[in-house]
Amino acid sequence: MPKVNLSDSLKKVQEIIRWFDNQEEVDVEKGLEKIKEGTVLIQESRTRLKEIENEFEVVKKELEKE
Amino acid sequence: MLQTLRQWRDAQARTEGVETFRVFPNAVLEALVGAMPGNKEEMMAIKGIKDAKFRKYGTALLGIIKENMSGNQSSPRESLKKDVRFKTLDFGENAKTKEISKESDLKSKIENQESSTLSVSQFLDGLNTELSGMASRVEGEVSSVDERERVVYFTIKDSKDESTLSCLIFRYQYDISGVKITIGDKIIIEGVPEIYKPNGRLSLKVGVIELSGVGALQKAYEALRLKFEQEGLFAPERKRFLPEFPERIALITSEQGAAIGDFTMNLGAQGFKVKFYPTSVEGKKAVFEIMKAIKYFNKQPEKYDVLVIVRGGGSLESLQAFNNEALVREVAGSLIPTLLGVGHEKDITLAALVSDRMVSTPTATAKELRMHFDEARQSVRHFETQLPALFREVLSDVRNVLGTDSEILLAHLHSFRELVVTLRQDLMERLFLIQSAIERKIESLRQGRKSLNNGFSALFKRVEEHIKHSSERLEQYDPVCVLRLGYSLIRKGTQVIKNSGDVKIGDILSLQLSKGKVNAKVEEIFE
Numbered sequence: 001m002p003k004v005n006l007s008d009s010l011k012k013v014q015e016i017i018r019w020f021d022n023q024e025e026v027d028v029e030k031g032l033e034k035i036k037e038g039t040v041l042i043q044e045s046r047t048r049l050k051e052i053e054n055e056f057e058v059v060k061k062e063l064e065k066e
Numbered sequence: 067m068l069q070t071l072r073q074w075r076d077a078q079a080r081t082e083g084v085e086t087f088r089v090f091p092n093a094v095l096e097a098l099v100g101a102m103p104g105n106k107e108e109m110m111a112i113k114g115i116k117d118a119k120f121r122k123y124g125t126a127l128l129g130i131i132k133e134n135m136s137g138n139q140s141s142p143r144e145s146l147k148k149d150v151r152f153k154t155l156d157f158g159e160n161a162k163t164k165e166i167s168k169e170s171d172l173k174s175k176i177e178n179q180e181s182s183t184l185s186v187s188q189f190l191d192g193l194n195t196e197l198s199g200m201a202s203r204v205e206g207e208v209s210s211v212d213e214r215e216r217v218v219y220f221t222i223k224d225s226k227d228e229s230t231l232s233c234l235i236f237r238y239q240y241d242i243s244g245v246k247i248t249i250g251d252k253i254i255i256e257g258v259p260e261i262y263k264p265n266g267r268l269s270l271k272v273g274v275i276e277l278s279g280v281g282a283l284q285k286a287y288e289a290l291r292l293k294f295e296q297e298g299l300f301a302p303e304r305k306r307f308l309p310e311f312p313e314r315i316a317l318i319t320s321e322q323g324a325a326i327g328d329f330t331m332n333l334g335a336q337g338f339k340v341k342f343y344p345t346s347v348e349g350k351k352a353v354f355e356i357m358k359a360i361k362y363f364n365k366q367p368e369k370y371d372v373l374v375i376v377r378g379g380g381s382l383e384s385l386q387a388f389n390n391e392a393l394v395r396e397v398a399g400s401l402i403p404t405l406l407g408v409g410h411e412k413d414i415t416l417a418a419l420v421s422d423r424m425v426s427t428p429t430a431t432a433k434e435l436r437m438h439f440d441e442a443r444q445s446v447r448h449f450e451t452q453l454p455a456l457f458r459e460v461l462s463d464v465r466n467v468l469g470t471d472s473e474i475l476l477a478h479l480h481s482f483r484e485l486v487v488t489l490r491q492d493l494m495e496r497l498f499l500i501q502s503a504i505e506r507k508i509e510s511l512r513q514g515r516k517s518l519n520n521g522f523s524a525l526f527k528r529v530e531e532h533i534k535h536s537s538e539r540l541e542q543y544d545p546v547c548v549l550r551l552g553y554s555l556i557r558k559g560t561q562v563i564k565n566s567g568d569v570k571i572g573d574i575l576s577l578q579l580s581k582g583k584v585n586a587k588v589e590e591i592f593e
Contacts, residue, residue: 006311006442013449020456025467031460038453045446049439052337054330059343059362 004048009041067134071095074130081201081258082273090114102131125191126198190263197259204270205278206231208251220247233257235272242353243275244391252278274350276386283382287389290416299398299420306403306422310438312371315340316363316402318356320347325378325428332432336439347377352387357396367401376428379409388415397421407431549580566591
């Protein structure tokens, strides 16, 4: 699965919401496309935001020195 | 043996305030164990030990090796080492002094052991070996300074009496210390005493210089702060934005202490990839280690989203490392955006001021890193309800619009129907009028035709009568009728003869009679 860019995904969802807010006469077909796109973005963001344990790696100083 | 050498090496590094590998790397210690050299030549044959190293550590190493090899056999130097005992100031144990022994007199010992008489050099080497274990932290007032290209020589004196200590520090260590000493400064120095063999003079080889007293520190802090400010290192336009969702974190802090715990505990489970470089966070050692860690991460800056340095709170003195000029410049020069969470009581550390983003504690640092993840979760939850609601709203709007449109359409249809009815009626009326007009026209035409017929008939009759009358009149003038009365018509050729002058004697004349023709010849003419 391609890496999700959370920042971009959330911005795109906000743009979709703005699009709906700014439409005086909504094109239903286009609106449906936007909803589909938004749903996918939300799903991807949600997956990325699931709680994942942090990975810790300590720099091996001895190796680094040599 | 290796363990003993390592312990010696680590202790030596601590006393000199340098990294262990700067004394001897592991490989050299292992080579020493393998070769077990018994003299200078054998030791110098080992890769990594040259004149300078041998001068500095050779005697000590040979002593350790001999001690390990010969067990109880004692050389003159070993006897010396065993017998000569100093009051040592153990820096690692808070400068606790311990008296070990004063059981014998050095001079008499050397005299009594004729076979173990030492040369001056050997004696000084022995002393230096002992002195190398006497790293100390000393406070005093600077009484002279002599800055050379590679070394800075200075003396400090005791505040109570005139006791004086000669000191030297290598230029690179002096520069990194961030302290510019002048006569009269009260300073604290850390170093190892050593006798310089060419003149037999004892000096403290200093690794660390710090200003003593809060006032001096404050003064130095303010001066450095002003300097950085003038250089523009605190300028807002220098600050880089930290990534909104950092994932790869380069972490620098101490393995011990609460900071690392507070940081990791508050980081939450965000899937961060944290690479942790443990360092000291207090004292001059911290300056070297943190700078080294920053350099390490900046070797591959593309591998990290943010460079984090955290430390728990402390006084101005305890946070001195973070006000060190060299360290501050290292932070400022980091290619990786920096986030500093160094606790402070009053003055913000200069390292924090030059960083791209600073917060006050390790906990706040962790929260800063996870902040956008938490916000994003809230946003996603919000979007999940908002987006369908928006679409429902849109559909509802469309439904309303359709309802309104259909009503308008029906109204138009109704109007149209009414219009059609009206038009039809109008058309019918007009058609009726047209039809009436046509009928009238037809009747008029019919009447006209009748009148025309009648007119024509009368005209024919009149013409007929006129013709008849004319015919009758014409008949009256017909020459045939006259001929019947006995008259004749005389022609000469085609010319009708009306005068006697028209003819001459001998002409043949044609006589038209009522019935038939007669030719006659003119014989005589009567005028």
